[in-house]
Amino acid sequence: MLHLRPTLDLRRDVMPHVLRKDEPPGTGEVSVCIACPESPLSAAALRVVNTERDGRVLYCCQGASGNTSIGRYDPRIQQNKLLYTFDKEVCVSSASVNREATLLAVSLVQKLRRETHREPLRAGSKCLTLLIEIHPINNTKVLKAVDCRIRVQFLYPDTDKNSVHESHLLLISEDSYVEQFHINLVQEEGYRVVIQNPARIPKDKVAEDFSWAQWDAHTQRLFYLTCREKSVLKCVQFYPDCICETLFELPMDLPASPFAPVRFVNFGCDHYKDEELVADEALNLVVLTSNTGSMCICYSKPVQADEDVTYTVAFVHRGYSKTFTVAMEGAPRPPRTDLLFISLDYYIAVCLPGCFLHLINSRQPDLACHSLFLSGEQTRLCCLCPSSSVLSLPEAVLLEVHSGNMFIVSIKNSSLLHFLFTSTEDGQRLAALHCALAYLTPESEVELQIIHWICDNVMSYDRFDQIQEFMLTSLYRRIWQQSVSLDKVLPYSSISHWEEEIPGVKITTELLSQPVFRGKTRHLKGYWEELQWNIETMKYFEAVPNLRYRTTFVSEEWNKLLAERGSEEKKPSNYLRNIQENTKKVLSTVDTWHLDKKLVPLFQEEDHQQRVLIGLMVDKLREHLNRHLHRLGKKRIDGLVVNYVAQLLELVRRILETLWVKFNLRSQLLCFKQQGSPAEWAVFHVMSRVLEAAKGLCLPLPPGFNSLLTVLGLRCLPTHTFLQYLDHGILQLTEPFVMQLFKELDNSDQNEELKFSIVKRLPESMGQKIYQLWDHPISSACIARNYVRSLFVKLEKKQGTTRAERDRSFFQSEFMPLSYLTKTLYDVEDQAVNPFKEQENVDAKFVEEIALKQTFLMLGFEDK
Known part of the structure; x- marks a missing residue:
């Protein structure tokens, strides 16, 4: 069901470059050569270390000569650049380069080898954090030399200015503190960029006493979790001027977990860390946001064999959380202990490869029928090794740690449509229809296939009308993006409630604590403004009936x-x-x-x-x-x-x-x-x-x-x-x-009978226009009646008599109504004009004959 599009293959994109001999440091464009099979360099010695905001990938390589190199690969232009080379073999646990590629921050750890070569490398007791000038390669500054591990991350200000005069670096320690270093730079000799005062680099503390931290490179946000008395999720926003501010706090009721050691999310790959130990002990937690003002906090306990899997998605923008318990009885043993939470914007993919795949609707999560729950073959990730360690990165990117390959994840069009067309359960069919319309479209070909499916299956299903769902969901998708506020007031489904249970999945809902915004009003712009508005109006929306337009x-x-x-x-x-x-x-x-x-x-x-x-x-x-x-x-x-x-x-x-x-x-x-x-x-x-x-x-x-x-x-x-x-x-x-x-x-x-049946069913206003088209006695009678009626109306206005007086005089007269009618028609014959468009004179003799026939019928005489 998920499509994985490769964006980085270390063997194909990087290996030929690092195998080239005598590559001068700092060179730009390089030509790619074919790797030599007999080379002692292996894929295990080439690893991805970090991905920066601009999409460039940092990697390190341990060469055959005993040195260690750090390079950068740009997937947009498919070019490599060597940044720095250590003259000995070192263990790079974290690395980051600034936007201008003039500074490189590296965190090194000592390693110890066990007596047998089969034992993996274990972390040492020392960690050394360096700041290196690489444009050109010059001085090296020691930032930290401590016993705990340090993660490094340069800030990438969201600005078009290509300033080389300052850079800002975050140091995140396992001792539960985050520091920001402000590095002032000077440009010498027209091209040399060096640190202005390496002896004194100013710094300030950003966060402390946390048990979990996540970095969002694309939005320049730091999320971290404090656990003094109660778990509180906090967010620090970094602005283009590199000023930071704690904007958001949310108390959370998280399951008990030792949280030892501290778990880092999106801070690169530490290949010398025992990830299995972390996964077994720490809570798997990730924060997913979108520019539409939504925030979802996903967390789960480590997966245990022969036990049900439980995970929670907290929809902060909706004020509640949903906990999903998946029955694993009879399912194969899961190859990994952590769930993958992948943000697909409109959906959150929760995946335990080979066991289940859930596509949770993050924008409309109220009803379970708008989320898709899959198991079996549809959950297999064909491009990944089942037992491989996989990291879920921002922007729907997966990194296979051991191979270093990266993939962009999306929902596979053909699989989703096939599932829609072949599903037998109404709930799955409805969820697949919403997913196809909301996620796959506006691809015209997808919408066309859905219309064809509707044409071939036009009967209503038991629980929903597929044409109504198609119309409302398509309209919702076409219009809501013009303003995210429309998300709450426009109809997106004709289904108001859904009580059908999902096989193998139990769902419980709980209310969330109200978050607190700490930032100044002038700083709550963009995403934060939308999130705050969503949360502030949430109570109003709950209190107002019929908020969504019906x-x-x-x-x-x-x-x-x-x-x-x-x-x-x-x-x-x-x-x-x-x-x-x-x-x-x-x-x-x-x-x-x-x-x-x-x-x-x-x-x-x-x-x-x-x-x-x-x-x-x-x-x-x-x-x-x-x-x-x-x-x-x-x-x-x-x-x-x-x-x-x-x-x-x-x-x-x-x-x-x-x-x-x-x-x-x-x-x-x-x-x-x-x-x-x-x-x-x-x-x-x-x-x-x-x-x-x-x-x-x-x-x-x-x-x-x-x-x-x-x-x-x-x-x-x-x-x-x-x-x-x-x-x-x-x-x-x-x-x-x-x-x-x-x-x-x-x-x-036959046609006359049909026309007569049509005439009987016509409203009077339309019948007056139709009678003149039909050359038939019935039509003629209608024309005559209408004409006489108009004459009497004119006569009333002219004589000033009331209808009651005239009707009384008719009934008291000794003559039949026909006598008076005939006299009246002869008196006004010269003024007789047809009220229809043709404006032709009406023959008074014709009207007299029609009136005579009608009078006989009304009096019960046979027409002879």
């Missing part, structure tokens, strides 16, 4: 607007005008539906209901964001809301285009005279499910969607089934559909 907010208001539009169509209210303006903004943002290609025959129509729903969704979503995210500002919220609804319409269009290509349908407008093909039936089935999913969420559809679906329904369904679909509201009679139907079909008995 599309059902629109349904009640939508029904009211439809009724209001029917009654005030000629003169819309101001609110309706605003709704229409919202719709115009969305439709002007949406793609032009590829009119040049005409791939999908969408009717270019008003589609009043969808236009009202589009504008209403914009209005309600804008109102929701203004209530909860007012800090974004009205102008930005307006743009986000319009873009969100436009992306929805674009997503539906993409589904339709995929359907048209998949089933090879014609791009011409479908006609009514032919029966639908199996391909059209398949498209109709999928579009019906899309319509059902959209209605369930009260989401608008592109104008023309309902017309196209109704055309396919008429072609594919039997007439009686088609009419039932109309009566149950599955299909909708739109004006373009009805007008084309009456124009295209003749008045055969």
